Amino acid sequence: MIVRTLAECENSDRKIVTETWDSTRMLLKDDKMGFSFHITTIYANTETHIHYQNHLESVYCISGNGEIETIADGKIYTIEPGTLYVLDKHDEHLLRGGSEEMKLACVFNPPLNGKEVHDETGVYPLEAETVA
Template sequence: MIINSIDKITDTERDIAWGNGKSRRLLIEKDNMGYSLTDTIIDAGTSSLLEYKNHLEACYCIEGDGEVVDEQTGEVHRITPGTMYALDKNDKHWLTAKETLRLVCVFNPPLKGDEVHSLGGGSSAY
């Protein structure tokens, strides 16, 4: 059984500042679950161009207000508590936080744990 908490991983190698927020990695590849689980904070007033070329991701909003924009289609989707979005085609997207957003995210395959974003639209380590 694996037991983890935000308090336990704060200020450890699982607490990653990624430029426009923090990704607290509750489960990573070495936990051998076949997926990873993060508690992710997106700072209010930020917009991030993101693309995960090596991972599929599902995000469930538990706090805040923002939007996700599909870079290919231009579709805009509001993100509020209770909203889930899944990047099932390695979708390049803009994530904007009008208020601080808090998302619970699942990645498949799992994150190794030290990956970071390239916020300029370049290649990410994801």
């Protein structure tokens, strides 16, 4: 059995911080579950270009607000508590934080190793450095 708290993960190298978001990676590839699980905070009034060419992701909004815009068709979807969005087609998108930060629960398949950040095209590499 694996038992971890968000607080202990936030105070470890499982928390990755960037300019527009931070992500606490609670479950990773080394846990051998076939997916990874993260609690991600999108900072207020930010925009992040994302294009997961190597991963599928489902995202559930716990708190806060924002929006997602799909690049292919320009559609904009409001994100608020209770919203689930699924990037099932490697959808290239812009994720925008609204007037307050958003807390999101995220699941990735294949699982992340732990050190991933978006490259210049919005992609996470398939095999990144592993968290110790």
